[in-house]
Amino acid sequence: xxxxxxxxxxxxxxxxxxxxxxxxxxxxxxxxxxxxxxxxxxxxxxxxxxxxxxxxxxxxxxxxxxxxxxxxxxxxxxxxxxxxxxxxxxxxxxxxxxxxxxxxxxxxxxxxxxxxxxxxxxxxxxxxxxxxxxxxxxxxxxxxxxxxxxxxxxxxxxxxxxxxxxxxxxxxxxxxxxxxxxxxxxxxxxxxxxxxxxxxxxxxxxxxxxxxxxxxxxxxxxxxxxxxxxxxxxxxxxxxxxxxxxxxxxxxxxxxxxxxxxxxxxxxxxxxxxxxxxxxxxxxxxxxxxxxxxxxxxxxxxxxxxxxxxxxxxxxxxxxxxxxxxxxxxxxxxxxxxxxxxxxxxxxxxxxxxxxxxxxxxxxxxxxxxxxxxxxxxxxxxxxxxxxxxxxxxxxxxxxxxxxxxxxxxxxxxxxxxxxxxxxxxxxxxxxxxxxxxxxxxxxxxxxxxxxxxxxxxxxxxxxxxxxxxxxxxxxxxxxxxxxxxxxxxxxxxxxxxxxxxxxxxxxxxxxxxxxxxxxxxxxxxxxxxxxxxxxxxxxxxxxxxxxxxxxxxxxxxxxxxxxxxxxxxxxxxxxxxxxxxxxxxxxxxxxxxxxxxxxxxxxxxxxxxxxxxxxxxxxxxxxxxxxxxxxxxxxxxxxxxxxxxxxxxxxxxxxxxxxxxxxxxxxxxxxxxxxxxxxxxxxxxxxxxxxxxxxxxxxxxxxxxxxxxxxxxxxxxxxxxxxxxxxxxxxxxxxxxxxxxxxxxxxxxxxxxxxxxxxxxxxxxxxxxxxxxxxxxxxxxxxxxxxxxxxxxxxxxxxxxxxxxxxxxxxxxxxxxxxxxxxxxxxxxxxxxxxxxxxxxxxxxxxxxxxxxxxxxxxxxxxxx
Amino acid sequence: xxxxxxxxxxxxxxxxxxxxxxxxxxxxxxxxxxxxxxxxxxxxxxxxxxxxxxxxxxxxxxxxxxxxxxxxxxxxxxxxxxxxxxxxxxxxxxxxxxxxxxxxxxxxxxxxx
Numbered sequence: 001x002x003x004x005x006x007x008x009x010x011x012x013x014x015x016x017x018x019x020x021x022x023x024x025x026x027x028x029x030x031x032x033x034x035x036x037x038x039x040x041x042x043x044x045x046x047x048x049x050x051x052x053x054x055x056x057x058x059x060x061x062x063x064x065x066x067x068x069x070x071x072x073x074x075x076x077x078x079x080x081x082x083x084x085x086x087x088x089x090x091x092x093x094x095x096x097x098x099x100x101x102x103x104x105x106x107x108x109x110x111x112x113x114x115x116x117x118x119x120x121x122x123x124x125x126x127x128x129x130x131x132x133x134x135x136x137x138x139x140x141x142x143x144x145x146x147x148x149x150x151x152x153x154x155x156x157x158x159x160x161x162x163x164x165x166x167x168x169x170x171x172x173x174x175x176x177x178x179x180x181x182x183x184x185x186x187x188x189x190x191x192x193x194x195x196x197x198x199x200x201x202x203x204x205x206x207x208x209x210x211x212x213x214x215x216x217x218x219x220x221x222x223x224x225x226x227x228x229x230x231x232x233x234x235x236x237x238x239x240x241x242x243x244x245x246x247x248x249x250x251x252x253x254x255x256x257x258x259x260x261x262x263x264x265x266x267x268x269x270x271x272x273x274x275x276x277x278x279x280x281x282x283x284x285x286x287x288x289x290x291x292x293x294x295x296x297x298x299x300x301x302x303x304x305x306x307x308x309x310x311x312x313x314x315x316x317x318x319x320x321x322x323x324x325x326x327x328x329x330x331x332x333x334x335x336x337x338x339x340x341x342x343x344x345x346x347x348x349x350x351x352x353x354x355x356x357x358x359x360x361x362x363x364x365x366x367x368x369x370x371x372x373x374x375x376x377x378x379x380x381x382x383x384x385x386x387x388x389x390x391x392x393x394x395x396x397x398x399x400x401x402x403x404x405x406x407x408x409x410x411x412x413x414x415x416x417x418x419x420x421x422x423x424x425x426x427x428x429x430x431x432x433x434x435x436x437x438x439x440x441x442x443x444x445x446x447x448x449x450x451x452x453x454x455x456x457x458x459x460x461x462x463x464x465x466x467x468x469x470x471x472x473x474x475x476x477x478x479x480x481x482x483x484x485x486x487x488x489x490x491x492x493x494x495x496x497x498x499x500x501x502x503x504x505x506x507x508x509x510x511x512x513x514x515x516x517x518x519x520x521x522x523x524x525x526x527x528x529x530x531x532x533x534x535x536x537x538x539x540x541x542x543x544x545x546x547x548x549x550x551x552x553x554x555x556x557x558x559x560x561x562x563x564x565x566x567x568x569x570x571x572x573x574x575x576x577x578x579x580x581x582x583x584x585x586x587x588x589x590x591x592x593x594x595x596x597x598x599x600x601x602x603x604x605x606x607x608x609x610x611x612x613x614x615x616x617x618x619x620x621x622x623x624x625x626x627x628x629x630x631x632x633x634x635x636x637x638x639x640x641x642x643x644x645x646x647x648x649x650x651x652x653x654x655x656x657x658x659x660x661x662x663x664x665x666x667x668x669x670x671x672x673x674x675x676x677x678x679x680x681x682x683x684x685x686x687x688x689x690x691x692x693x694x695x696x697x698x699x700x701x702x703x704x705x706x707x708x709x710x711x712x713x714x715x716x717x718x719x720x721x722x723x724x725x726x727x728x729x730x731x732x733x734x735x736x737x738x739x740x741x742x743x744x745x746x747x748x749x750x751x752x753x754x755x756x757x758x759x760x761x762x763x764x765x766x767x768x769x770x771x772x773x774x775x776x777x778x779x780x781x782x783x784x785x786x787x788x789x790x791x792x793x794x795x796x797x798x799x800x801x802x803x804x805x806x807x808x809x810x811x812x813x814x815x816x817x818x819x820x821x822x823x824x825x826x827x828x829x830x831x832x833x834x835x836x837x838x839x840x841x842x843x844x845x846x847x848x849x850x851x852x853x854x855x856x857x858x859x860x861x862x863x864x865x866x
Numbered sequence: 867x868x869x870x871x872x873x874x875x876x877x878x879x880x881x882x883x884x885x886x887x888x889x890x891x892x893x894x895x896x897x898x899x900x901x902x903x904x905x906x907x908x909x910x911x912x913x914x915x916x917x918x919x920x921x922x923x924x925x926x927x928x929x930x931x932x933x934x935x936x937x938x939x940x941x942x943x944x945x946x947x948x949x950x951x952x953x954x955x956x957x958x959x960x961x962x963x964x965x966x967x968x969x970x971x972x973x974x975x976x977x978x979x
Contacts, residue, residue: 035936067914
C-alpha cells in the first residue's frame, strides 16, 4: 500500500491507517480501507481537515469489531505444530550436544543458586510465624535519649509501667515478662538421679500469661502450666530424657538440687524457627528464688517484655504506654513495639527505629543470587544467538515455505521453554543434592519445604524465564532475511554482535562486583577475627559455677591455683565476649551537671583483671581486705570523666559509693561492630557472679581443662562441669558474618564459573566466525602472536569496560558495608585491578587454547571449510 | 449453525442491498440508510451487520474490479441470495398477516380521538 507512504494533504491520518492495518484481518482490510478512504474524501470536502481526520479516527474505532479483527492462529493445527517443534527441538539437542549442554547447564546453575538462596531466605523469613497471632505480638523496647543526643534502644521495659499499661489500656490483651539469660539460672543441669550426667538445657522464666501470648503447644498437663508458684513445664524431648515413658505431669523435680518444683505441663519441642529457644519454662518467682532474691525485688526492675495487642496500631500503643501516669517518673523514656516477626531479622536499632540485622545479609544474598541468575540468562542469550547462524538455513527454508515471523518466534520461544523446563528439573535435583553439603559449610539448616506457595513460584519461574531468555534470540532469529541466508552471503552480524558484546560486559561486570564484595567480606571477617582485642583470647576457660562453688569460692580458687597450668582465676557477672551492660548513672568529683556519658559496667574481681591481662597503669587494683567498695577504671573512662589522679577518688554508681582502686587499659569486650567503650570494673561478690574465668597455659589445654574439672568435681561431684572456651565463643559472636562470608564465597565461585562460560561462548563464536580470516592471515605471513592479537583486542576492551563498571559499583557497595564496623579494613581498592588481571589471564588462557586449534591446522584446510 | 432470524436493522440493510443493486457496498449502504430512514449509523455497525448477513447466507459478496478511486482499493459488493429473499418475504408476509388481523375498530377510535 505504497500510496499511503507519502503524506500529502488529502491523505487520511497515517497513524490511524497503521492501527487499522494492525488489527484488521487481511480479507477485510481492502474493502474497509476503501470505504474509509472514500468517506474521508467526502468529509474533506465538507469539513475542515481536523474534523475529517477526527471522523476518520472515529470510523476506524467503530470498525474495531470481532468480525474484522485478526484471529491469529486461525486454521493452525496446534497439536501438529507443537509436535514438529518438539521433534525439531530434540534433533537440535542431539545435533549439538556441547552447545545444548552449555546453555542448559548455565541456566541450571543460575536457577539452582536462586532456588537455594530463596530457600535460605524464606527459612529466615519464616521465623516466629508459628504463632497464630504472630502479627499481634510485640517486644516492648525502651528508647532512651543518650548524652550525645542519639536515641538508644534497649531491650528491657520497667514492669510497673507495663503492669499499669495493661490495666488501663484496652489495646493490650496480655503482657508477659521473660527472664532468659545466657547462663544459670536459665541454663540448668537437668537430671533425675545422681548417677547420670547432666543434661544442660536452656529454659526461661516467665509470667503465667506466657502461653496466652505465645502459641507453643501444650501436649500434657491441665491448661496453663505456669499458674502455680512452684511449677515447671518441660519440652517433650527433654521430658522423655528425664522421665522416660512415664507420665511426667505431677512429678516433683529438684532445680539446682534444692528447689523443689512440680511438673505441671509438657509442651511440644520448640521449632528451630522460633527466636525464643527453651527446653523448660518456669514462673518468674522460681528464678528469683534461685537467685536468693525476694518477690518484692521482682516487682521493680526491667525485663524483656512481650505484649499481645488486639489489632491496635503499635505506634499508638507505644505512645499510650509512655503516657500512663506512672511513666511520668521516667520522662526520658519512650517505647517501641518491635514486632515478633521482625525479631529474628532486625536486631539493630538507630534513632529509636529498627535499622537492620540479619535482613541486610538476606538482601545481599538475594541480590547476589539475582545477579547470578541474570548472568546465566545472559549466557543463554549469548550462546543461543551465537549459534543462530548455524540454524540460519533452517530458518531460511521455513520462511521460504511460508512460515510467518510470529510462527518462528513461537517456535524458538517453545524451544527455550523446553530447555528451561529441563534446566528447572535439573536445578531442583541439584538443589536437593547440594543442600546437605551446603548446610555443613554454612553450619545452618536449610529446610526444604514444598508448599503450594513454592510450587506456584516455581510455575512463575518456569513461565517467566523462557521469556527473559528467549525473547531476544527468537526476535533476532525470526528476522533473518531468507534471501540472504539462502544465497549464503554473510549475515549482518554487526548490530547483533554488539548486543552480545554489551551483554558480556554486563555479565563480567556483575561477576566483578560479586568477586570484589565476597573478597571484601572475607578480608573484613579475617581482620575482625585476628584483630588484637587488647588481651590474648587463647587459653581462657569460662566455667559455669554451681552454688557450691560460689559458696566456697576462696578455697576453690586456692585449690585451682595449686595446679601449675592454671595462671589466674577471676569472676564476673558479665559475658566478656559480649558485655553489653551500660549506664550513665555515675557521679564523680568535678562532673559537670549536663554531662551524661555512658559507661560499660562489668562486675569482677582482681582475678578477672589478671585473666584479661589488664595490667594496672595506676593504683593497686581491688583489695579484698578493704571494706569499702572499689572500682577500677579503664583509661578511656578516666579521660571521659576528665579525672586527675583518679586513684583514691570516690565515684558514685547509682546510690552506691565506690573508691577508685586502679586504672587499666581499654580492651574490647563486645562485637567489633562497635567501638570500645569507656569501661568501669566494679567489685562484685562471688555470689553475684555468673562465670569463673580461668587463664591456663595455652600450650597444655587438655591437662589444664582436666585440672579444672578435677577441682570442680571436688565441690560438686554429681554435676558434670560446664565450660566454654573463650576463643570459640568469640568466633561464635561473628556467626552471621562467618556464614555470610561462606555463602558469598560460594556464590562467587558460581559467578566466576558462569562468567568463564560466557567468555568461552563468545570466544568460540568469534573464532568460528573468523575462522577463514585467521587462515588467510596465516597464509599472508601473520605470526601466531599477531593472529592472537587480532582476536584478543575485542576481549581486552570488554574486560576493561566491565571492570571499570563493576569496580565503581563494588567500590561504592564496599564502602557502604564497611561503614557498619567500628573496626574495619582499609577499603581494598587493590581488588579491582587484581580482578582485571585475573580476568585477563583467564580469558587469554582460554583464547590461546582455542586459537591454537586453528593455528596448528594447515591454513589451506582452514580456508576450504565452509 | 447460525440463527436465521432477521433483526430489524438487518432487514433494513438487506432491503437497501436490494435497492442499490448492483452497486451495494458498505459506504453506499450506509449513506442510503441515512438518506432513506434518517438513521445515522456507524461504519462499524453497517459492516458488522453485513458480515453477519453473509454468514447467515442471506448475502453473497464479491470484490469488484479496482478503479482509481479509493486509493485503488476494490469494493466489496453485496447481492441478496435466494435465502435472503425468502427471509425477507417471510418477514413481509408475517407483517401483512398481522396488519390484516388488526380490527378496523382499533384504528377507528384514533380518528375520533
